[in-house]
Amino acid sequence: MSGLINYVSCGVLWLGLAVKAPDLIRHRHDPYLRAICAVLGLAGVCFLLGAPPTVGAVNRVSGVPNLAALLTYASITAYSAASQVLIVYWRGGPHVHRVAHRWMAAYAFVLIGIASTFALGDAPVERRTDLDTYYATTPFIAEMIVLYLAGHLAAVSVTTVSSLRWAREVRGWLRAGLLVLGLGTLCNAGYSVTKLVAVVARWCGQDWSALGTNVSPVAAGLGALLTSVGILMPLAGPRLTEWRRSWRTYERLEPLERALDDVLTRRSLRLPRPRWSSPTTRLMWRQTSIHNALSYLDASFDRALYEQTRHAALEATGDPERAEATAWAAVIAAAVRSEPGSSPPEEAGRLTAQVPGPPALVRIADALATSTPVPTAPVRSGTTPTGTA
Numbered sequence: 001m002s003g004l005i006n007y008v009s010c011g012v013l014w015l016g017l018a019v020k021a022p023d024l025i026r027h028r029h030d031p032y033l034r035a036i037c038a039v040l041g042l043a044g045v046c047f048l049l050g051a052p053p054t055v056g057a058v059n060r061v062s063g064v065p066n067l068a069a070l071l072t073y074a075s076i077t078a079y080s081a082a083s084q085v086l087i088v089y090w091r092g093g094p095h096v097h098r099v100a101h102r103w104m105a106a107y108a109f110v111l112i113g114i115a116s117t118f119a120l121g122d123a124p125v126e127r128r129t130d131l132d133t134y135y136a137t138t139p140f141i142a143e144m145i146v147l148y149l150a151g152h153l154a155a156v157s158v159t160t161v162s163s164l165r166w167a168r169e170v171r172g173w174l175r176a177g178l179l180v181l182g183l184g185t186l187c188n189a190g191y192s193v194t195k196l197v198a199v200v201a202r203w204c205g206q207d208w209s210a211l212g213t214n215v216s217p218v219a220a221g222l223g224a225l226l227t228s229v230g231i232l233m234p235l236a237g238p239r240l241t242e243w244r245r246s247w248r249t250y251e252r253l254e255p256l257e258r259a260l261d262d263v264l265t266r267r268s269l270r271l272p273r274p275r276w277s278s279p280t281t282r283l284m285w286r287q288t289s290i291h292n293a294l295s296y297l298d299a300s301f302d303r304a305l306y307e308q309t310r311h312a313a314l315e316a317t318g319d320p321e322r323a324e325a326t327a328w329a330a331v332i333a334a335a336v337r338s339e340p341g342s343s344p345p346e347e348a349g350r351l352t353a354q355v356p357g358p359p360a361l362v363r364i365a366d367a368l369a370t371s372t373p374v375p376t377a378p379v380r381s382g383t384t385p386t387g388t389a
Contacts, residue, residue, distance in 0.1 A: 003051030005217050009224040010051075013044035016228040020235070031100070035086040036231055042079040043224055049075055050217075052128040059126050066123045069131050073114050073148040080155030081107035083185070086231075087162050110151045117144035132195050133209040136202035145199060153192035156185040156223075163230075173237030181230025187223030191216045247279035249362060253286050256332075256365035260293040263336055269293050290361060300335035325363035328356060332364070 017040040024033045048054055049072040058068035084103040088096055121140030123131070132149075135141040163182035167175050194216040201208035257264070264270040269292040274281050310327035317323060356364060 003053050005221040006047040006051035006054075009221040010044040010047040012225050013040050013047070013228050016040045016232050017044065019232060031097075032086075032089040035082060035089050035100075036235075038082040039079065039086050039231065040228060042075055042082050043227065045075045046072060046079055047220070047224065055128045056126075065126045066131060069123075069127075070115065070118045070144075073144065074111055077107055077110050077114060077148055077151050080152050083155050083159050087159055091162070091166060107151065107155075110147060113147050114144050117141065117147065129213045130209045132212050133198050133202045133207070136199045142199075146196075149192050149196050149199070153189060153196070156188040156192065159185040160189060173241070174234045176237070177230045177233035179230075180226050180233060184223045184226030184228075184230050187219050187226060190219035191223065194219065243279045246283040249358070250279060250283040250286055252362050252369075253283075253290065253365045255369040256361060257286055257290055259332060259336060259368055260290060260297075263293045263296060264289055267293075267296060269296060287358060287361065294332070294356075297332065297335040300338050301331050302334060305334055306331045321363060322367070325360065325367040328360070328364045329367040333368075 017037055020033065020037055020040065024030075024037050027033055049058070049068060055068040055072075058071065059065055081104055084107075085100045088100045088103065093099070117140045121135075121138060121144065123135055123138065123141050125134070127134045132145050136145065160182050163178045163185065167178035167182065170178070194211040198208045198211040201211075270289045271285055271292075274285050277285075306327045309330040310323050313326040314320060314323035317326075
């Protein structure tokens with residue numbers, strides 16, 4: 001189980017990175033996308049390097065005791081800088097690039113300080129899980145530990161406050177993402193706080209290393225999960241909403257496609273059904289099939305039947321859109337029954353209106369699905385309308 005939390009957290013974060021990688025490739029010069037990918041990638045590196053098996057492998061291969069600690073602390077510092085830059089670009093403003101560069105410059109100095117104190121200090125005994133408390137009183141190594149923890153705590157604290165404050169000003173998926181991101185960075189703050197408490201306890205002669213070895217990894221893992229979700233929610237949320245809307249429309253159009261099924265099948269007007277496709281693609285397929293059938297039936301649409309059914313439905317319901325949908329449902333049903341070309345209505349009696357658009361098609365499908373007859377006036381040529389409300 002050693003390092004399992006680290007590897008799972010790394011996997012979650014890099015999964016989020018994989019989701020955003022195609023967008024970054026297409027828009028490689030977008031600083032906002034670069035910041036998102038940097039946060040997800042660097043956070044994953046932090047967990048990967050911090051796992052005890054990875055620590056042992058890095059130290060063994062390099063031949064430098066505790067070199068993995070230096071790399072881990074450097075990645076945590078870089079992650080802290082990326083988090084600040086992400087918030088800056090996310091929110092925007094007149095001086096966004098200047099502010100982002102200031103954050104990067106500040107944490108560059110922190111990185112230099114971490115590397116310098118590690119080089120000046122002496123940490124000959126390898127510590128895979130409790131280096132913070134073991135070397136808490138060692139000259140220069142102690143300063144390195146405090147420096148990286150303070151830098152991380154400052155970054156996640158600012159990110160938490162900024163996210164939650166901004167969440168009060170926005171709505172929708174962005175608000176939800178900011179709230180989750182704020183909660184995630186708050187958990188990340190728990191990582192730094194527990195580490196610092198354990199270090200201070202060591203200064204006071206107490207051994208609270210369990211805080212750093214047991215509590216802080218859990219806080220960091222939970223924070224990684226929430227941070228990843230919070231970053232991706234405003235990006236993936238609108239797409240999920242669109243898919244949900246497309247799927248509902250796709251389902252509502254089913255009665256209309258079913259009514260046209262005979263024409264679509266006999267005349268081979270239906271496109272091949274898409275497999276393993278998004279709801280939006282499926283909706284386009286169904287709409288295209290319906291339009292193909294309606295275009296084919298255009299010669300059989302009876303204007304007199306349309307007008308009479310619409311007038312009767314309008315008197316019965318008082319709803320113009322519903323009356324129009326009922327009239328179209330009657331016309332389509334009559335056209336399907338009378339094969340085009342066999343006995344078309346007279347030119348003067350043909351309905352020359354354009355094929356209904358997507359919103360109207362949904363209402364027509366709803367009218368067909370309810371199958372509630374409405375009173376209609378007698379139709380010429382002995383045709384009985386079959387409108388629905």
